[in-house]
Amino acid sequence: MGGSYKLNKMATSIAKLQSIVPNSFQPMALSYVFNSMVKLAGTAGIRIESLTHTNARVSLQNKKKIQNHIGGLHACSMALAAESATGxxxxxxxxxxHLPLIKSMKVDFVRRCEGNINVEASITEDDYKRIHxxxxxxxxxxxxxxxxxxKEPIKADMLWAWIPKQRRSKL
Structure with a gap:
């Protein structure tokens, strides 16, 4: 899954899942795990299509509960899909x-969304190295x-940070 760095708990679980679940069932299994941890993603129905150490692809179905008043995906649901893929x-x-933290979301709404969406997020090998x-x-x-x-209904960039976890002081 990733270069020569030690995998974190999440990446270890994903790698284990990917090694035991047949390829055709991996999106469903990965999505179930992610959506149980990130409740809003589960409510919206984010589906993880593929995942490597430098690339994530997710999809979101245009369902009534996440539509806007004109029947397209709501702006916030598209932003959620982009945030989920990058996150x-x-x-x-x-x-x-360390803790991952989103610092900012830049989302430009370009045009009305037609149907379902697919989101692809990636980091470079240099980014991967820096994070580790x-x-x-x-x-x-x-x-x-x-x-x-x-076409692209939105253009999105997500600025993520990582910081050391704070150790709780004992009183």
């Missing part, structure tokens, strides 16, 4: 001694959101 990618790379080696830092994770027309 799972960062979350599986940040060391267990630097004590704290941030990375801008770009993602591409494509609807059923083959």
């Amino acid at each position: 799972i990618l960062i979350g599986m790379n940040v060391r267990d001694t 080696e630097e004590e704290k830092g941030e990375v801008l994770v770009k993602c591409t959101v494509i609807d059923e027309s083959g």
Whole structure:
């Protein structure tokens, strides 16, 4: 799954799941695990299509409960899909001694969404290396959101940071 770095708990669980679940069932299994941890993603129905140490692909179906008043995916549901794709990618790379934190979301609404969406997020090998080696830092994770027309209804960039977990002082 990832270079020569030690996998965190999340990446270890994902790698184990990917090794025992047949390829055709992996999206369903990965989505179930993610959606049970991230309740809003589960409510919306985020589906993880594929996941590696530098790339995540998720999809979101245009269902009534997450539509806007004109029948397209609501703006916030598309932003959630972009945040989920980038977040799972960062979350599986940040060391267990550190916390992933989203610092900012830049979402430009370009056009009305037509149908379902697919989101692809990726980090470079240099970003991957920095996340594993630097004590704290941030990375801008770009993602591409494509609807059923083959066009981008939104353009999104998510700025993620990682910081050491705070140790609780004993009183």
